[in-house]
Amino acid sequence: MPHIQGIRELYREGRTVAEIARTYSVDPKTVRKYLKREDFSPKPPERAVKESILDPYKPLIDSWLTEDQSRWYKQRHTAQRIHDRLSSEAPGYACSYNTVQRYVKRMLQEQRTVRASLELVWHPGEGQVDFGEADFQERGNLVRKKYLTLSFPYSNNSFTQVFGGETAECVCQGLKDIFSYLGGVASILVFDNATGIGRRVGEVIHEAELFSRMRAHYGFSARFCNPESGHEKGNVEAKIGYTRRNLFVPVPAFDDIEDYNRTLLTAHSAKAQEIHYKKLLPIKELFEEDKRALLPLPRSAFDPVRYEYLKADGYGKVRIDSRHFYSTSPVYAHAEVLVALRAHSIDILDEQKRLVVRHTRVYGERRSDSCDYRTSLSVLMNNPGAWKNSGIRELVPDLLKALMDRQERIELQATLKTMHTLSGEYGFEIAVKALEEGIRRSRTSFHDAAVLAARIAGYGLDMAPERGQDLHVYDELLEEARL
Numbered sequence: 001m002p003h004i005q006g007i008r009e010l011y012r013e014g015r016t017v018a019e020i021a022r023t024y025s026v027d028p029k030t031v032r033k034y035l036k037r038e039d040f041s042p043k044p045p046e047r048a049v050k051e052s053i054l055d056p057y058k059p060l061i062d063s064w065l066t067e068d069q070s071r072w073y074k075q076r077h078t079a080q081r082i083h084d085r086l087s088s089e090a091p092g093y094a095c096s097y098n099t100v101q102r103y104v105k106r107m108l109q110e111q112r113t114v115r116a117s118l119e120l121v122w123h124p125g126e127g128q129v130d131f132g133e134a135d136f137q138e139r140g141n142l143v144r145k146k147y148l149t150l151s152f153p154y155s156n157n158s159f160t161q162v163f164g165g166e167t168a169e170c171v172c173q174g175l176k177d178i179f180s181y182l183g184g185v186a187s188i189l190v191f192d193n194a195t196g197i198g199r200r201v202g203e204v205i206h207e208a209e210l211f212s213r214m215r216a217h218y219g220f221s222a223r224f225c226n227p228e229s230g231h232e233k234g235n236v237e238a239k240i241g242y243t244r245r246n247l248f249v250p251v252p253a254f255d256d257i258e259d260y261n262r263t264l265l266t267a268h269s270a271k272a273q274e275i276h277y278k279k280l281l282p283i284k285e286l287f288e289e290d291k292r293a294l295l296p297l298p299r300s301a302f303d304p305v306r307y308e309y310l311k312a313d314g315y316g317k318v319r320i321d322s323r324h325f326y327s328t329s330p331v332y333a334h335a336e337v338l339v340a341l342r343a344h345s346i347d348i349l350d351e352q353k354r355l356v357v358r359h360t361r362v363y364g365e366r367r368s369d370s371c372d373y374r375t376s377l378s379v380l381m382n383n384p385g386a387w388k389n390s391g392i393r394e395l396v397p398d399l400l401k402a403l404m405d406r407q408e409r410i411e412l413q414a415t416l417k418t419m420h421t422l423s424g425e426y427g428f429e430i431a432v433k434a435l436e437e438g439i440r441r442s443r444t445s446f447h448d449a450a451v452l453a454a455r456i457a458g459y460g461l462d463m464a465p466e467r468g469q470d471l472h473v474y475d476e477l478l479e480e481a482r483l
Helices: 001-012 017-024 028-036 056-070 079-089 095-113 167-180 209-218 230-247 257-264 283-292 375-384 382-390 389-394 398-406 409-426 426-439 446-458 472-482
Strands: 125-140 141-154 157-163 189-192 197-199 204-207 221-224 305-312 319-322 322-329 334-340 344-349 354-361 366-369
Touching: 001 017, 001 028, 001 209, 017 028, 056 079, 079 095, 125 230, 141 167, 141 230, 157 167, 157 230, 167 209, 189 230, 189 319, 204 209, 209 221, 230 398, 305 319, 319 334, 334 389, 334 446, 375 382, 375 389, 375 409, 382 389, 382 398, 382 409, 389 426, 398 409, 398 426, 409 426
Parallel strands: 125 189, 189 221, 322 366
Antiparallel strands: 125 141, 141 157, 197 204, 305 334, 319 322, 334 344, 344 354
């Protein structure tokens, strides 16, 4: 990705294809291929063979080299010392010294790469990005969430989007939505030294793969502040406080975070009416200069998603972020599944990369279990004996629960099958309500429940069906014809 970005940047600077090919020692066809490419969205991964037997130990080596940056240079790891430590401390390590030496040499060369210093003079179209934190009422529950703010120091305007965490998926989704709203892309973005999208260690920048792809897709440049140097992005720091005081007091309430985020894009319009504190011009007029300096949006939309193969446990659940569990399907118990991680959702995909189930993504330190009723019902149909200890039982109203508790295995299996079928067509809540109403009316067959579910979904149980066309005139015509 760095080479692709370099090729595209040189081309924007006016360099010819031949010059770029010589610069990167590649074929001109390769240069043209990356210049013509429009979509850098991540694709579902294909199985690949490991390139090196050292791969399992590279994260450990990287952590040692990173720690060395804060130590006296005479007491840092050499390649020989790393090889010796791995031999004694890493189970199963069987790499040669030459393999370690080549990797360490390459990493140390990257750490010595010279980066340009940060400019503190801000021009139109340049932005700063950071996260804040505030409380929200989401579906009636008080929760603390993160909010991404993109500010434009030249005009002092800003835009905000709310998320559950600070992952690369959240950053990319927020920037994508803001860029789409503005109709353009900031030319330069300055970030905190955040682990979500990248991290600056000494003079070396390590970008997250998803964020690197987004930069290539949109063509903007990124800079990371020095550690403990918040003044390098002071404008967005002030905007985070302004947003919390003015947009999030009193505590906002919403049911759908994505709908709420769309309303937030226009929420800063009141601030845009004010006068710039230094330039003494309306912020909205200065922001017009920012907008004129924006890069054009790419023709294809970027998909901010990260794909991972994860192994499901015996309950058919996969674990994400070490403490959050999401159901897949009973057939995937103890098997690997492809998972698409997005800012607001977790998608479980089948072998053909089709959606199996979509969960709302959960963030935070507490353990969570997200279950899909279709998965639980599928398991219960095959094992109705687990009914009384299932999570589905807790979601069922008391009248229906009491009946199902009394049912024999065959009857219970039939009821669960009816619930599963109606849930797939009308949704779980309507399926349960139809079964409960059937008990009240002493009509508990599948066909009775299906009719009740259709009525509930269509016009409700308390409303009479709408009258159809008046056929009285046809009756009169037929009567006249008989006469």
